[in-house]
Amino acid sequence: MKRYKALASFLVAGAALLLAASSCNIDPVFYSQVVPSTFYTNQDAVWQRFDRPFTHWRWYLASNNPRWELQELGTDEICLPTRGSDWYNGAVFQNFHHHHYTTDMEAINDGWKGFGMGVALAWSAWEDLQQVDLASLGFDESTLSSMEGQLKTLIASFYLDGLDFFGGVPLYNSTSDPVKGRSTALETFNYVDSILQANIANLPVKTELGAPETNIVHQAVAAGLLARLYFNAETYIGTPMYDKAAAICQDIIDGKYGKYALDPDWTDIFGFNNETSPEIMWTVPSQNAKAETDGEYWDQWMPYNIRNYLGGLQSTGGNNGYCLQPSLDPDGKPYTFKLSGPYRKFSDQDIRKQIYTYKGGGKYEGMFFAGRLVNPVDTSWYCVGAREYKGEILTLIDQVAYLAPDRVGTSDYKKSDIAHGEENSGIRLLKRSPRPTQADHSLMFNPDIPVMRLAEFYYTLAECKMRSGDFQGAADLINTVRKRYFPNGDPNAVTAASLQGTDGKYRMLDEWMQEFIGEARRRTDLIRWNAYVTESWWDHQATNDANLRHFPIHYSVMSANPLLEQNPGY
Helix, strand or coil: CHHHHHHHHHHHHHHHHHHHCCCCCCCCCCCCCCCHHHHCCCHHHHHHHHHHHHHHHHHHHHCCHHHHHHHHCCCCCEECCCECCECCHHHHHHHHHCCCCCCCCHHHHHHHHHHHHHHHHHHHHHHHHHCCCHHHHCCCHHHHHHHHHHHHHHHHHHHHHHHHHHCCCCCCCCCCCCCCCCCCHHHHHHHHHHHHHHHHHHCCCECCCCCCCCCCCCHHHHHHHHHHHHHCHHHHHCCCCHHHHHHHHHHHHHCCCECCCCCCCHHHHHCCCHHHCCCEEEEECCECCCECCCCCCHHHHCCCCHHHHHCCCCCCCCCCCCEECCCECCCCCECCCCCCCHHHHCCCCCHHHCECEEEECCEEECCEECEECECCCCCCCECEECCCCECCECEEECCCCCCCHHHCCCCCCCCCCCCCECCCECCEECCCCCCCCHHHHHHCCCCCEEEEECHHHHHHHHHHHHHHCCHHHHHHHHHHHHHHHCCCCCCCCCCCHHHCHHHHHHHHHHHHHHHHCCCCCHHHHHHHCCCCCCCCECCECCCCCHHHHCCCCCHHHHHHCCCCCCCCCC
C-alpha cells in the first residue's frame, strides 16, 4: 500500500488540472518513506508506473457503462425501457432515447471525466518515467521509445473520444500546464493527428499472426486511430478526409503496420481464448479471478433469473435492463422505419442469429437471447420470469409494450414506447464477454474485450470506396467479412446496386450495425451519415437540431473551471 500512496500525489495532481481545473499546488506530498528515488529500483516498479494509465483505460472502455451508453442509448440500436416499476431512474434512459440531454446527466459527466482522467494519468506516468535512470535498470533505448509511443498514443485515443463526444476540449502537454479553457475542434483534431503522426514509428509492430494480444499498443493501433480520425473528419472539422482514411485502411489490410487477418470463426473473436484471434488489433485483457472485465455489462442486459438457463452459473445475476430496439409493433407487424429494428435485419441464415448456447469446452453459438428461454443442450435449464411472468418460463419478444394478460382491457394495453416495457420486452445481446455454464465456471471472465479489430478497416475502406463511387469495390470488401456468417451462402450479399441511390445510405448503416452491434460506435456512425438528429426510429422523432451531435458539459465541470464554455444549445 505504501508505494501506491507515494504515487497518488502524481496521479491526483495530473487529474486536478484537467478535471477540477482550479489553481493549486501540485508539488508531490509523500505519505510514507517510499519516494520516487527509492521506489524505482527495479523493472517491475517501472512497469507498474507505466501500466497505471492502462488500468484506467481498461475501466473506461470495458468496465464502466457510461462511455458505452453515450454511444448506444441515443441511437436506433439499443434502448433501456422502463419496465413496470423498474428502470425509471428519474427518466434518464428515456431522456437518452429522446435526445433530451441535460447538464446534470451523470453518464455525460463520467464521459468527460473518463477521457480527461486518462489524459492526466498518461502524462503523469510519462513525466515520472522521464525522471528515472532507466538504463541503470536494464532498459534499452528502444523500450523507452516504445513506452513513450504507447503512452502518447493512449493520450491521443482519450482526446479522440473527447473530440467525438464534446467537440473541442482543453489540450494539455503536461501536468504542470496552467488551467485551460477549451480549444477549438480543429485544434483538438490537429493535436490528436500530430501525436499519432509523431509516435507511430516508435511503436512495436506485431510480427506473428495470431500472437497473443496483451493490450500492447502496436503500430496498427495508432494507424487505426488515425483512420478513425480522418474517417470522421467531415463531422469533426467540416473537411472530408475519406481519401486519407482509405489509404491508411488499405495499408492496415495489406500488413504495413503488422500481421492481422480476418478470423473465419466469429466466436473466436469474442470467445474464451480470443487473445489469439488474428483479427484483434487492440484488446482489454481479462482473466477469471485475476483481472476480470465484463465488457458486455451482463447484469444490465439479462433477465433476473438467467443464471438458471446456464446451469445455475454462479455470480451471474441479471438486472433486466438493456435490449435491442424492437422490430415489431404490439400486434406483431414490422415497423417501417429505415433505421432501427436490428434483430429482424439479421438474416435467419446468419449463424449469429442463433440463440446463445454454450456447447462446452469453451465453444458456443449465437449471440442473442430471444424466444422461450429453455437451454437446448439441457432442457432442465431454463429461465423463469420474476415480474409480470413470475414463475413462467420467460419468452423474450422483439417488441416493447404492455402485453401481459393482466393488461388486457386496460388503457395501457399494447402501449409501446420507451416508458412502457415489461420484463420480457426486447431481444438481449450477448456478444462480448460470453458466459459458460456452471460446469465450466472457471472460464467465466476469460474473454478479452476487443476494442479495435481488422473488420473495422474493411468496413471503413468500403464506405470510403462507396463515397468515391467505387460501389463494387465497397461491396466486395463487406462481403469478404460477411461470408463467415453464412456457411451455406449469403442470401443477401451486398451488391454494387444496393449501395447506390437513396437506399445505399441505409444499407451501409445496416451493415455497420450488424457487424459492430453493441461495440460502442453506433452514435458516431449515425452522425457521420447525418442521421443522428435527422432520422426517426421507434419512439424517437427526429429533432433536426445539429447541436445534439455533441453532449453538454456537466454543470460540475463547468463550475470547477470558469474558463470552459458550454456547447451551443445547452
